[in-house]
Amino acid sequence: MRRTLIFLAAAVFSIPVLAMHCPKDMAEIDAMLESNPPSDSEVRERVAELRAEGEALHNAGDHEAAVEALGEALELLETAS
Template structure:
């Protein structure tokens, strides 16, 4: 029984760590797409603001919020 609980706990830590590490890869994808993006000035400003917000949320430990903001920027960029 103790092994099962310990295994479940360790598995949750691994998945949380993997989730937290996806934020930097999304930021990198956004950074790579911005220079060649053909968006209006207003949309580009919004993408950059979402990118900054995503990085700030990631640094604060809010990885779900970070990923939401970053995925919205990705959607606007078409990636």
């Protein structure tokens, strides 16, 4: 029972952390696209799609999925540099 309560408390407190992470990731993606965009147009388009998807998921309240989409966009940008 105690473990269940600890797990639930951790889950409740992690949701706001994920929610605050999304805008930071979106700003980082925007800055990277502005300062050093990938030369491959397909990568740029995919990053833009993932960034838009992440923002939509964030606005819908699905922060875990938003962090995943934004993380994938960041990975693409980092490997394209």
